[in-house]
Every structure is written in structure tokens, then in C-alpha cells.
Amino acid sequence: MDAYDKGSNARPVPGEPAAAVPVPDSSPPDGHETADDHKTSDGHETSDSPGQKLSGEAPARIPQQYGDPQRDDQRYDGRYDDEQYVDTALAGPPLPPPTGIAALSLPYQIAAALALAVVAVAACVHVGMVFLHVAPSNTVTKQHGQAIDEWIYPEFEQNWKLFAPNPLQQNIAVQVRADVRAADGEIRTTRWYDLSALDGAAIDGNLLPSHTQQNELRRAWDFFVATHDNANRPNGLRGSLSEKYLRRIVVLRLDREQAGGRGAVVQQVQVRSRTSNVPPPKWSQEQVSDKPIVRVLPWWPVSEADRAAGTRPAESTGTEASAR
Amino acid sequence: MSDLGHDPTGNPDPLGNHEPTGDRDPKPTPPDNHDRGPNPAGVPASTPDHHRTSTLSRDRTRTLGRERLAGRISRFDRSHRVDRTLAHAITRVTGEALGPYQSAVIRIGFAATWLLFLLREFPHREELYGPDGPWSWDLAQQLIASNHAFTALMWADGQVWFGIVYAFAVLSSFLLMLGWRTRTMSVLFMVGVLSLQNRSIFMGDGGDNVIHLMAIYLVLTRCGQVWSLDERRERRARDACARGAWVGPDRAGPVLWTVLGLVLAAATLAGKIDGGFLGGWRTIYWGLWAVQGLWWLAGRYGRSVQPRILLDVVANLVHNAALFVIMAEACLIYATAGWYKIQGTRWQDGTAVYYPLHLDYFSPWPALSDLLSASGTLMLLVTYGTVIVQVAFPFTLFNRRVKNVLLAAMITEHAVIAVVLGLPFFSLAMIAADAVFLPTSFLRRVGGWAARARGRLFSRLGRTLRTVPRPRKEPERTPETAERAEPPHVGFTA
Numbered sequence: 001m002d003a004y005d006k007g008s009n010a011r012p013v014p015g016e017p018a019a020a021v022p023v024p025d026s027s028p029p030d031g032h033e034t035a036d037d038h039k040t041s042d043g044h045e046t047s048d049s050p051g052q053k054l055s056g057e058a059p060a061r062i063p064q065q066y067g068d069p070q071r072d073d074q075r076y077d078g079r080y081d082d083e084q085y086v087d088t089a090l091a092g093p094p095l096p097p098p099t100g101i102a103a104l105s106l107p108y109q110i111a112a113a114l115a116l117a118v119v120a121v122a123a124c125v126h127v128g129m130v131f132l133h134v135a136p137s138n139t140v141t142k143q144h145g146q147a148i149d150e151w152i153y154p155e156f157e158q159n160w161k162l163f164a165p166n167p168l169q170q171n172i173a174v175q176v177r178a179d180v181r182a183a184d185g186e187i188r189t190t191r192w193y194d195l196s197a198l199d200g201a202a203i204d205g206n207l208l209p210s211h212t213q214q215n216e217l218r219r220a221w222d223f224f225v226a227t228h229d230n231a232n233r234p235n236g237l238r239g240s241l242s243e244k245y246l247r248r249i250v251v252l253r254l255d256r257e258q259a260g261g262r263g264a265v266v267q268q269v270q271v272r273s274r275t276s277n278v279p280p281p282k283w284s285q286e287q288v289s290d291k292p293i294v295r296v297l298p299w300w301p302v303s304e305a306d307r308a309a310g311t312r313p314a315e316s317t318g319t320e321a322s323a324r
Numbered sequence: 325m326s327d328l329g330h331d332p333t334g335n336p337d338p339l340g341n342h343e344p345t346g347d348r349d350p351k352p353t354p355p356d357n358h359d360r361g362p363n364p365a366g367v368p369a370s371t372p373d374h375h376r377t378s379t380l381s382r383d384r385t386r387t388l389g390r391e392r393l394a395g396r397i398s399r400f401d402r403s404h405r406v407d408r409t410l411a412h413a414i415t416r417v418t419g420e421a422l423g424p425y426q427s428a429v430i431r432i433g434f435a436a437t438w439l440l441f442l443l444r445e446f447p448h449r450e451e452l453y454g455p456d457g458p459w460s461w462d463l464a465q466q467l468i469a470s471n472h473a474f475t476a477l478m479w480a481d482g483q484v485w486f487g488i489v490y491a492f493a494v495l496s497s498f499l500l501m502l503g504w505r506t507r508t509m510s511v512l513f514m515v516g517v518l519s520l521q522n523r524s525i526f527m528g529d530g531g532d533n534v535i536h537l538m539a540i541y542l543v544l545t546r547c548g549q550v551w552s553l554d555e556r557r558e559r560r561a562r563d564a565c566a567r568g569a570w571v572g573p574d575r576a577g578p579v580l581w582t583v584l585g586l587v588l589a590a591a592t593l594a595g596k597i598d599g600g601f602l603g604g605w606r607t608i609y610w611g612l613w614a615v616q617g618l619w620w621l622a623g624r625y626g627r628s629v630q631p632r633i634l635l636d637v638v639a640n641l642v643h644n645a646a647l648f649v650i651m652a653e654a655c656l657i658y659a660t661a662g663w664y665k666i667q668g669t670r671w672q673d674g675t676a677v678y679y680p681l682h683l684d685y686f687s688p689w690p691a692l693s694d695l696l697s698a699s700g701t702l703m704l705l706v707t708y709g710t711v712i713v714q715v716a717f718p719f720t721l722f723n724r725r726v727k728n729v730l731l732a733a734m735i736t737e738h739a740v741i742a743v744v745l746g747l748p749f750f751s752l753a754m755i756a757a758d759a760v761f762l763p764t765s766f767l768r769r770v771g772g773w774a775a776r777a778r779g780r781l782f783s784r785l786g787r788t789l790r791t792v793p794r795p796r797k798e799p800e801r802t803p804e805t806a807e808r809a810e811p812p813h814v815g816f817t818a
Contacts, residue, residue: 101418284700
């Protein structure tokens with residue numbers, strides 16, 4: 001905060017009606033600069049004209065509009081402190097009024113210094129922790145990983161390895177089929193539904209793809225793969241959560257597609273992923289396999305807990321399927 | 325105070341806050357540096373700029389001033405320069421909330437991004453965050469029990485509560501964008517962001533992550549100093565004051581504070597807010613609430629001005645530290661993205677950019693993707709350019725011009741990513757983060773354009789509606805005068 005600028009606020013400005021500033025005598029001796037002190041010759045605005053800065057030499061500098069005693073009754077808005085302080089404590093020498101910590105008396109200065117130390121340390125520690133969190137595993141993170149994790153998680157977690165070290169070079173299609181009980185009571189197995197292709201079709205030509213199209217299934221599958229071993233066994237709580245999550249997504253999507261026809265109820269589902277390499281660019285001589293890799297999960301029975309509101313309930317066979 | 329950019333002594337900014345400096349000539353004129361004796365803290369000397377603009381009288385004033393200054397302080401040894409620099413730095417970080425335009429632009433940027441995202445996802449809100457979405461309330465409950473993230477959505481599993489929280493998030497981001505009761509709204513904005521994102525963490529992407537972090541940091545910044553309703557209210561109150569008109573006490577502030585205190589008390593008594601290390605979120609929310617009250621009390625009933633100045637100093641310190649953290653965070657984002665890429669073979673052989681363009685999830689315009697990737701040379705240039713810019717960016721902060729060039733390149737790239745890879749909200753969030761590095765002079769010019777556009781719009785509307793023109797004249801909205809009209813502080817009304 002620079003008190004001089006406030007002083008300059010009070011100056012009559014050419015082109016501004018004087019009525020806005022009803023303090024005609026508040027123009028300080030350096031008022032002759034008002035016309036150009038916010039614009040330099042090259043059109044850039046500046047506010048630190050030398051006369052303004054050194055106007056501490058000018059005794060009449062303290063804006064008089066603030067000398068009005070009635071303002072003490074006004075609501076405090078943080079603006080008048082310096083002037084008030086200057087009026088009382090620094091009335092003599094025309095030094096510029098201190099700002100910030102210099103405007104405080106000693107006990108308050110100590111408190112402010114303490115605050116400065118705490119804030120500076122906190123900011124540096126935080127930046128350091130975030131740095132160690134995003135840095136590769138190293139000597140320090142191996143020794144103090146626990147402390148770093150406690151600082152970072154859950155709210156400061158971040159991962160900026162976007163397309164790094166290498167971008168994803170495969171299209172992973174998540175597909176699902178189901179055993180449904182049709183409206184006539186017959187159990188049928190549906191065809192495979194390529195849910196990722198449906199997402200892709202929804203994204204095509206879309207300026208504002210929804211997270212439900214772009215992230216939901218894609219990230220759910222990543223979550224599943226990250227929390228399961230090659231034999232599709234979950235690794236603890238997150239593994240079982242990811243399984244339930246994926247099941248709820250596919251049931252919701254199947255119902256939306258009205259898999260098995262109107263009124264059919266999904267009894268169990270089977271998910272598979274089909275990973276195919278992005279064909280290398282035409283201008284490259286590279287050869288990659290165009291054979292997709294398929295990972296098939298076991299059949300999962302669908303319970304009531306796997307059905308969202310809006311999916312077809314098991315008992316109400318024959319009712320209107322309310323695919324959202 | 326508005327133009328904190330003009331570091332009057334030319335000392336290196338302690339915050340590494342380069343933006344604020346207006347486009348001043350990067351080549352300093354030498355004379356200024358010798359004849360400047362050690363200054364007492366906060367005494368500014370002239371910058372090289374003035375050589376070009378100085379008038380005769382100004383020169384005289386300056387010479388006079390410098391002689392006197394030099395006389396007064398010549399007894400100090402030159403070796404005090406370090407002390408002086410330090411003293412100046414401390415005065416600066418305690419005396420003002422640096423980067424008012426930069427903090428305002430990120431406030432508007434992140435609030436607008438989140439608002440637009442919430443509006444865009446309104447039809448999908450149940451599926452994303454609703455109690456019966458695929459990531460159901462029960463699943464979220466189990467995960468949050470293990471990671472202790474904050475989300476108000478777990479306070480109840482009903483549809484009504486979900487609707488309230490979603491509407492609350494929309495409203496708080498809208499009001500934060502406008503800068504109405506900025507201090508309070510920044511906290512409510514954070515509550516909205518955390519509540520929704522932590523409820524369904526597997527729905528988000530990098531853009532959500534940036535918003536999540538910045539929503540937390542914004543709480544600590546005085547981001548409503550300019551371009552906000554708070555600023556306008558303060559200015560009007562001040563104008564009224566100057567005219568001698570009576571300004572009534574603020575009503576909305578205390579009411580808001582009381583209501584939020586009651587809500588907080590209810591949530592605490594119901595055991596909804598997690599404790600944790602040093603009380604965790606409970607301490608944070610009560611602390612923020614108490615500080616607002618303290619601020620109001622100090623302003624209204626303080627016998628001495630000292631407590632108010634102390635509060636102001638601490639607020640400036642916290643703001644400046646938070647702004648530093650925001651900038652460091654942005655640098656870390658680019659540094660990690662860049663340095664990890666350097667290690668990848670695809671980024672080395674110049675084909676990396678080709679692949680995302682051909683992923684089904686990131687190619688909304690397949691024909692455009694094919695067109696862009698038709699040329700191997702173009703792909704190489706974009707691939708190398710991306711890595712170079714990301715790795716180099718943090719270092720270019722030491723040079724204004726190079727920094728601004730890279731900034732323009734990054735903002736352009738994010739704008740392209742928004743369309744080509746179909747990541748509009750991620751790109752918008754990254755552009756908002758980039759904006760913290762924009763130069764003050766540029767931001768003010770944009771602010772001036774926006775104000776003029778608004779003025780024209782309103783005058784046209786006014787003519788259409790044939791309403792009485794408002795008495796307030798528009799000229800004050802131009803950048804030059806806006807600076808003058810700008811208050812040093814936003815009212816930290818409770």
C-alpha cells in the first residue's frame with residue numbers, strides 16, 4: 001500500500017469533473033504532474049513518477065480529505081490507517097509514511113515479524129512438500145515418504161504426468177454383455193456392447209464433452225486395472241470398490257441401451273477389454289501389431305446394490321424401462 | 325498502490341512476482357544506480373523510466389530529493405545494501421497485497437471455469453455426483469472413511485441435500501466470479517469444489533485437479549482488490565464519504581457471517597466436519613470465521629489503529645505467500661509435465677503428439693486430427709515445442725520478455741487442446757492458471773476494454789429501455805482512471 005497513490009486519488013484530475021473530488025486545496029505541490037503521472041511517453045501506465053515518490057519533501061502532501069474528524073465515525077475500510085498514523089506519529093519530518101510492518105509499534109511489530117516467519121516457513125514447506133510429491137522417487141522421499149504423504153493427501157494430491165513419459169498409444173475399449181431376463185421370463189445372453197465406442201461416438205463433433213462420456217468409464221477401467229492382479233483378484237478395499245463401481249457403470253449403460261429389449265432385467269454381466277494399438281503414422285516406417293489384446297473378466301452376478309435408481313429393478317419385470 | 329508492478333527501487337522482487345512490472349524498458353539506464361545511496365526502508369528512488377518522461381520541474385524535484393536523501397543517509401556504509409534490500413522486501417510483502425490484477429484474474433478464471441463446468445454438467449449431475457450415481461454414496465463413504473477428504477455431500481444421502489449442495493456450488497462460484505463478499509465467497513467456493521470433487525474422485529481429470537488446488541489457495545488471497553463488486557462498493561462508500569454523505573453501516577456482511585456461523589455450529593454439533601491433525605477442517609473453518617469477526621471488530625471498535633494495521637499486515641503476508649504458492653504450483657505443473665516427457669521415447673522421436681490425436685477418447689474431430697498429423701515435420705515441431713516450452717517456462721520467469729512469449733505460446737496451445745483433444749474445461753483451468761503470470765499492463769488494458777464494452781452495452785440497453793441514464797460517468801472505468809479510483813483494500817467486512 002502506497003499512501004502517495006491515495007494522495008493522488010484526491011487530486012483533481014484533468015478531464016474528471018471537480019465535483020467528484022470536493023477538496024480543492026488538496027492538490028499537493030507536485031500536483032503539476034497529474035496530467036502525465038499515469039502515462040509515460042510510450043503509453044505505458046506508471047504510477048511511480050519521481051515527484052510523487054519523493055513528495056515526502058512536500059509538507060502539504062498529506063491528503064486533507066482524510067483530516068476530516070467526522071470520518072472517525074465512519075465505518076473502517078482499511079484505507080485511512082496510514083494517514084491517521086502519519087498525522088499523529090510522524091507529523092514532523094516529511095519522511096514518507098511507513099507502510100506495512102514499519103507502520104506498527106514495537107509489540108505489534110514483533111507479532112507481525114512472527115507472522116512473517118510462520119507464513120514464510122509454511123509457504124516454503126508446502127512448496128517443498130508438493131515438489132517432493134511430484135518429483136520422482138528419491139533419497140528424501142524414500143526416507144520421509146510418510147510425512148510427505150500425510151501433508152499432501154487427500155487435498156493436495158496431484159499428478160501432472162500428462163501423456164508422460166509416453167502418451168497412451170492404445171485404444172482400450174471396454175465391452176460388456178449380459179444375461180437378461182426378458183419380459184417373457186426367458187433368460188437370454190445379449191451381444192457385446194462396446195461402451196467405449198458409444199462414449200467415442202458421443203464425443204465426436206462435441207465441443208463440450210461431458211465427464212460422463214470422457215472420464216467415467218475410462219477412469220473406472222484404469223482404476224480397476226490398477227487395483228487388480230492379472231488373475232482379476234482385487235487388492236484390498238480399493239480393489240473391491242473398483243469392482244462394484246465398474247459393475248454399476250455397466251449396468252447403468254446396459255439399461256440405457258435397453259439391452260435384451262424393453263423390460264428385460266440384467267441378471268449378470270461380463271466385462272472384457274479390447275486393447276488395440278493406435279496404427280503408427282503414415283510417414284513412419286514403424287510396424288506394430290494390429291491384433292487386439294483381449295482381457296475377459298468373469299461373469300458377475302448383479303445384485304440390487306449394483307442398480308442405480310433409474311435402472312430397471314429386478315422385481316418389476318415388464319414395467320417401463322426408465323433409461324436415463 | 326494499485327501498480328505494484330513498479331518496484332520503485334528496482335530491487336528483485338522477493339516473491340519472484342514478475343508480472344506486475346509494467347512493460348518498462350528492460351535496459352536500465354546506468355546513472356540511477358550509482359548515485360542512489362542506501363534508502364531507509366520503503367523510500368523509493370526513481371526508476372530508469374523517468375529519464376524518458378521527465379519534465380524539467382520533475383528533474384529538479386528529483387535531484388533535490390536525492391541530494392537531501394543522500395545527505396541524510398550518507399553515513400551508512402554501502403554494505404548495508406543487503407539489509408536495505410531485505411528491509412525493502414519486508415516492507416513490500418507486509419505493506420501491500422501484490423498482484424491485485426493477477427489475483428483477480430485467477431479468481432475470475434477459476435470461478436468461471438467451475439461455474440461453466442457445473443452448468444454444462446447440469447444434465448449429468450446425478451450421474452457424476454448424485455447419491456445414486458455409479459459411484460454411489462455407499463462406495464464414496466467407504467473410500468472417504470479411508471482418506472478423510474472433505475465433502476459436504478457425505479453429510480446426508482438424500483436427493484434434496486444433493487440438490488442443495490449443487491445449487492450452492494453454482495451460486496458460490498457465480499458470486500466469487502463477480503467478487504461479491506470475496507473473502508467469504510472464496511471459502512464457500514472451496515467448500516463447493518471440494519464437496520463435489522471429493523465425492524466422486526474418479527470422475528475428474530487434470531482440469532478438476534487444478535481447480536481443486538487453486539480453490540484452496542484462493543481462500544488465502546485478497547483476490548477481490550480489483551474487478552469485483554467489493555471494490556465497487558468500497559469505492560462508492562468512499563465517494564459518498566468524500567461528498568460528506570452519510571454511509572450506513574454494512575448490513576449484509578454481519579448477516580452473512582452470523583448465518584454461516586450458525587451453519588458451521590450446526591455442522592460441528594452434528595459431528596459432520598472431520599477433525600484430524602490440529603483439528604483439521606473444523607479448525608480451518610472456525611478459524612476463517614473467527615478472523616472475519618475479528619476483522620470487523622477491529623475496524624468498528626478498535627481504540628487504536630494498530631490492531632487493524634496488524635491484521636492488514638498479516639492479511640498481506642498471507643496473500644503474498646499464497647500468490648507465491650500459486651505461481652510455484654503452476655511452475656511445478658509445467659516442470660513435471662515437461663521433465664517427465666523428456667524421458668519418453670515418443671517425445672524424443674517426435675511422434676508423441678500424434679498418439680493422443682488418435683485416441684478415441686480424445687479425438688472429437690477425427691478429420692482435423694488426421695489433417696494435423698498428416699505432416700511428420702509438423703508433429704515433430706509441435707512435440708519438441710511442447711517439451712521445450714514446458715521445461716523452459718519456470719526459468720523464463722527471470723526474463724519478462726521471454727516469459728511473455730512462452731506464456732502466449734502456452735495459452736495458445738491450451739486453446740488448441742480445448743478443441744482438438746476435446747478438453748475445454750481442462751484447458752480453461754490451465755489458461756486461468758497461466759493468467760497469474762500475465763503482465764499488469766496487459767491485464768489493465770483488457771480490463772479497460774471490458775469496461776468500455778460493458779459501458780457501451782449498458783448505454784445501448786439503457787437507450788432501448790429508455791431509462792434515465794445513471795448519474796455516474798463512465799470515464800472512471802478507463803484503465804488510467806480506474807487505477808486512481810481503485811481502493812488499496814477490499815473491505816474485509818465480516
